[in-house]
Amino acid sequence: MSHWRLLFGRDFGLIWLSQLVSQVGDGISNLALLWFVYAITGSPVKTTIIGLLHTIPPIVLGPIIGVYVDRLPKKFFLVGSNVLRAVLTGIIPCAIQTDNFTVNLAYAIVLLDAMAVSIFNPALTSSVPLIVPRARFTAANALIQSTTSLGIIFGPALSGIGIVFFG
Numbered sequence: 001m002s003h004w005r006l007l008f009g010r011d012f013g014l015i016w017l018s019q020l021v022s023q024v025g026d027g028i029s030n031l032a033l034l035w036f037v038y039a040i041t042g043s044p045v046k047t048t049i050i051g052l053l054h055t056i057p058p059i060v061l062g063p064i065i066g067v068y069v070d071r072l073p074k075k076f077f078l079v080g081s082n083v084l085r086a087v088l089t090g091i092i093p094c095a096i097q098t099d100n101f102t103v104n105l106a107y108a109i110v111l112l113d114a115m116a117v118s119i120f121n122p123a124l125t126s127s128v129p130l131i132v133p134r135a136r137f138t139a140a141n142a143l144i145q146s147t148t149s150l151g152i153i154f155g156p157a158l159s160g161i162g163i164v165f166f167g
Contacts, residue, residue, distance in 0.1 A: 012128075022147075027159065033050060033092075049107065050106060053111045053114060055114070057114035065119055069119060069122045069123045074123045077119050077123035088113050091109055092106070
């Protein structure tokens with residue numbers, strides 16, 4: 001149980017909490033985007049393409065990008081990829097508001113977002129040894145990875161609740 005003490009350390013605790021919030025937010029936005037694309041197109045194929053564009057780049061690019069990210073300053077990649085993701089996500093409501101939203105725009109945004117995730121994930125994993133004592137690496141990595149699982153569970157659940165109450 002001593003690994004839980006990592007969460008109360010300032011640096012690691014803040015990273016873990018921010019990752020948890022981010023993963024839940026990603027779960028909500030991913031499901032909302034899939035639902036939105038299906039609602040405006042009625043096409044299961046176009047909805048599936050959104051899901052694939054979001055899933056495949058981190059799987060394919062993660063190991064390749066990870067080699068390079070591991071050798072360079074982590075903070076630049078952590079902050080830069082999140083800023084890029086925020087800008088990309090902000091484009092969606094702006095495009096909808098101006099009637100410029102298309103499924104092709106959604107494809108491009110999702111692909112670029114997935115590429116930013118492909119940069120962020122290895123940078124996060126390789127930054128853990130910089131803030132955690134060597135004896136706690138395994139516990140810290142397990143806790144960081146738990147945020148993904150929690151996001152997968154709570155993100156779609158909260159999104160589903162939002163759909164039920166707000167349509």
